[in-house]
Amino acid sequence: MLNNLESDELFHVYYKRWINLYKEGAIRSVTMSKYWMTHKWLIKIAPKLTLGALNRLTYQQLLNEYAIDHERQTTMDFHHQLKGAILDAVDEGLVERDPTRKAIIKGKTPRVKKPKYLNQFELHTLITQLDLSEDINWDWFILLVAKTGMRFSEALALTPDDFDFSHQMLSVNKTWDYKGKGGFLPTKNKSSVRKIQMDWQTVIQFSELVKGVPEEQPIFVNINQKIYNSTVNARLAKLCAKSEIPTISIHGLRHTHASLLLFAGVSIASVARRLGHASMTTTQKTYLHIIQELENQDVDLVMRSLSGLS
Known part of the structure; x- marks a missing residue:
């Protein structure tokens, strides 16, 4: 039987202690902020739920409550972050049985998502609209991400010393x-x-642009000024509208870069290395639709080659 004091402890209190004990200093700050956001939602939707009251029914109710305001994938992430703490509580004897077993993940209907990438003509049209003046601006940033496929945070950190x-x-x-x-x-x-x-x-272009910038100083960042992803995305959206092409995000330029390389026949291994993916599996999952389309083209090519042998 559970100790009364242990079973009466609020779940969100245990979860906070668990985050501090197991996650503090062990994960990146961006990931850490997601755990704290989960903790905030836990307080909001289950402020009185105790460890002793955790069972399959109460846990499913907790997930269902969260799913009202979130899409299925977000609810899945919420579930996984809670599950780690709950399984530890089971191991410690604070919860009798695993309440996350056979949990059903629900969620509201996903929003209509923006296109993930542009085709070659659309990207070319976008680039012709860029204001590539002598001074560094966000249009130069947009061009570099489109040409390299870098992540937003990677491009922000570039200094003149990074260019060979x-x-x-x-x-x-x-x-x-x-x-x-x-x-x-x-x-x-x-x-x-x-x-x-x-x-x-x-x-x-960039050899001229970075002249005069200190070697170890970020090119696109004023150190004393806060940078927002939304600022650059707003500029990109304006350019897309002006170009009369689908509106994409800065991350969409990364997808565009990878997609154009794959359609050009560049190997998955080379694209994975260029994007900085941990493995080719990540690249294959992310661009599965493109890979499947290319495979269909390969089948047509194989059939034409074989028919020419008769």
């Missing part, structure tokens, strides 16, 4: 903490540390 113009290489070895207090942070994972080959036109 003689070898047409760009080193990605850090990110910028735009969600926090600013400053440099490590990359998302070890695979994210990489060198990206640049085309000669981009090399010429």
Whole structure:
């Protein structure tokens, strides 16, 4: 039997203690903020739920309550973050049985999502609308992300020292903490540390653009100014509207870059390395629809080749 004091402890109190004990200092700040957001929702929808009252019924009610305001994938993430703490509570004897077993994940109807990427003609049209003046601006940022497929935080962290113009290489070895207090942070994972080959036109443009910028100073960031993802996305949306093409996000430019490479026949392994994916599996899952389309083209090619043998 559970100790009365232990069984009467509020679940959200235990969860807070669990986060501090197991997650503090062990995960990236961005991931940590997601755990704290889960904790806030726990207080909001189940403020009086105790460990002793945790069972399959009460846990399913908790998930259902959360799912009212969230899509299914977000509810799944919420479930996984709670499950880690609950399974530890079961191991410690604070909860008798695993209440997360056979949990049903629900969620509201997903919103209509923006297109994830542009085709080659649309990207070309967008680039012709960019204001590529002599001074550094967000249009230069948009161009560089489109040409390299870098993540938003990676591009923000670029300094002149990261450019090797003689070898047409760009080193990605850090990110910028735009969600926090600013400053440099490590990359998302070890695979994210990489060198990206640049085309000669981009090399010429940026070799002129970064002249006069201190070697270790971010090119696109004013250190004393807060950077918001929404600011750059708003500029991109304005450019898309002006170009009369689908509106995408900055991250959509990363998808666009990868998609164009795959359609051009670049191998999945090369695309994975260029994007800084931890494995080719990530690339395959993310761009499955494109890979399947290319496989269909391969079948047609195989059939035409075989028919020519008769």
